[in-house]
Amino acid sequence: MKAAVCERYGPPEVLKIVDLPKPSPKPTEVLIRIYATSVNSGDVRVRGLLVDGWIKPLMRVVIGMRGPRNPILGASLSGEVVQVGEQVTTFKVGDRVCAMTGFRMRCYAEYTTLSAEKCIAHIPDTMTYEEGASLPFGVTTAYHFLRKAQVERAKTVCIYGASGAVGTAAVQIAKSYGCFVTTVTSLENIELMKQLGADEAISYKQADWATRLGTFDLVFDAVGKLSKEDRARLMHETTKFTSIHGKGTAAERKEDLEAAGRLFVQGQFQPVIDRIYPIEDIVEAHRYAESWRKKGNVILTI
Ligand SMILES: NC(=O)c1ccc[n+]([C@@H]2O[C@H](COP(=O)([O-])OP(=O)(O)OC[C@H]3O[C@@H](n4cnc5c(N)ncnc54)[C@H](OP(=O)(O)O)[C@@H]3O)[C@@H](O)[C@H]2O)c1
Known part of the structure; x- marks a missing residue:
């Protein structure tokens, strides 16, 4: 499968498009064909190790010394469920979903696996995949x-x-x-x-x-x-x-994605998308997100 990887911390140019094996879901997981993901402030901070003071060495210990141990960044996705583990009852093949994978990341890729219990929710029929990827973060x-x-x-x-x-x-x-x-x-x-x-x-x-x-x-x-x-x-x-600073890390709740989906259907939530790039232009997308001037979300299509 196609994926964008970050093998060492650095400027946007460290990101590379590579070919990797497609993952397989465990019994409690779903396999998702990702159609859109977002470049968010969290991805930019991890890629460039752009954090202050003592958090920098701590981050190296937790996520990797020279580069992220898991090189596939991207914490939010939208796509289609293409396979379900035998214990999964809440999702079926063909479901349109969005998800927040958090520190697990792995959304800059054609496919990812995710536990059906995690922060994953159906998206409304009228929501595009680009809009779906803009919600989770x-x-x-x-x-x-x-x-x-x-x-x-x-x-x-x-x-x-x-x-x-x-x-x-x-x-x-x-x-x-x-x-x-x-x-x-x-x-x-x-x-x-x-x-x-x-x-x-x-x-x-x-x-x-x-x-x-x-x-x-x-x-x-x-x-x-x-x-x-x-x-x-x-x-x-x-x-x-x-x-958002100094008060811990946000919890990832599927109920919140479901609530935003309902607001969208009622016309009370408008996804804000600033720019959309194909994943091949990931370097440019990261450069733009790192300007810290984006309006709402920057989306990558895969
Ligand atoms: N604790 C957590 O769990 C958690 C979770 C998510 C995000 N975060 C942090 O939350 C922050 C925001 O995340 P985000 O993804 O929303 O960022 P973002 O999308 O990159 O924010 C970009 C926006 O910031 C505004 N901005 C830049 N400098 C500003 C200033 N001095 N005063 C007011 N607005 C300014 C810009 O608007 P203008 O051009 O209008 O100024 C721009 O529209 C990031 O630092 C991120 O690391 C923390």
């Missing part, structure tokens, strides 16, 4: 951190850095909880925020932006770049704060 992360901060109790939510994979999912999920949502992005992304249903969309480039806003029940830093000063300006006595 942002949706599971946004649900995790919003839920942790009790979004269900919040009436007003401010999402800082709302234009990435996590942010665009968070805006729409917070809206689905009935929150009044204020987004903070660059000027360039204000229109996108309005399209996604933000009630108030402001730019962090405006002077004193953080002091001009009202009070919030919840502030979510979806890119981990909110300054201490601006955070202090946004926080009031009862404001809860959550961030």
